[in-house]
Amino acid sequence: MALEVTNLVGGYSQIPVLHQVTFDVQPGELVGLIGLNGAGKSTTINHLIGLLQPFAGSIVLNGHNIQTDPVSYKEQIAYVPEAPVLYDELTLREHxxxxxxxxxxxxxxxxxxxxxxxxxxxxxxxxxxFPADFSKGMKQKVMIVCAFMTDEKLYIIDEPFYGLDPLAVQDLLNLIEQKKQQGAGILMSTHVLDTAEKYCDRFVLLNSGHVTFKGSLQAMRAANNDQSASLNDIYLSMAKGDRHE
Incomplete structure (x- = not known):
């Protein structure tokens, strides 16, 4: 079983931002969610964690639909947001x-x-x-600890590398690899493409709320007719091409 996002249409108020978005995250793999600013990555994640309700389509994790069975769905998810969210009145121990x-x-x-x-x-x-005593990077580490101390089926990580020192970045990557080996699925949104190229098993490329590509780096290279191209080169080529359509 896995995360299955099918024909997702969604956004804010009644304005669609996502258009028929379809992709999956399988157990034991890291999927990179990539795209330009405004492509719909954060909107997608907000739907996956239940902050936004889909206009149409479905989001199902291991048979549990977020709309019809939200408690069972959310019990399987751990989330690391881009901007750390901590309680000012609570110590790290209390978090x-x-x-x-x-x-x-x-x-x-x-x-x-x-x-x-x-x-x-x-x-x-x-x-x-207390949170006031922590730097931004330390707050990010607190969020990582709180998420990865669980034993969930799906980890959703939004731009995790900003604010982390190089050692912490490597620690996080090692942790992701451990969770993969334990059978968890991981969806990671990131602009750090050189790292994504090394560690992600597959990619979902969003542009203007549409999935313009999904697959492995090898498949992306084949689609771009360049077997030696880096993810960054392919990403820029695809993003620019989609942007001008």
Whole structure:
């Protein structure tokens, strides 16, 4: 089973931003969601996490439809937003406790996973710090810890690399690889194409709310008639071509 997005039409108010968007994320793979600013990446993610309701189409995760069975659907998702969202009045320790309660996790096991992640991201000595004490990069690490301490079926990660130092970027990539090996599906929106090229199994290219390509880098190269082209080169070529249509 997997995430299946089928003919999704959606947006804000009654204005469609997404037009018949169809793609999937399979267990054990990392799918890169790429596109120019305004292409519809954030709108797509907002529909996947339930902040927006589809005008038409369906979003189903392992048989659970977000519209007809939203609780069972959302119980399978962990989300790392582009801009960290933390509670000013809660310490790092309390953020972890809230995550444990929200996901109905076994407290002892969850804390074991959290402690390992805290050490990896060099936050293990900051459990009593408040968000005001953290830099933007540290806040991003808190979001990563809270998401990946769960054991969900799907991880949705929106532009995760901005604000992270190079070591933290590599730590996150290692963590993503671990989750893939455990069978989780991961959808990642990013503009960091050189990293995406190395780590993503497949790509979904959005332009003006339409899926203009979906497939592997090899398939993208074949479609572009250049077997040695980088993802960045192909992306720019496809994006410019779509933009002028």
């Amino acid at each position: 972890i406790e809230v995550t444990i309660k929200a996901y109905h996790l076994n407290s002892e096991q969850a804390w074991q996973r959290a402690q390992k992640l805290l050490k990896t991201f060099r936050l293990d000595n900051k459990l009593d710090w």
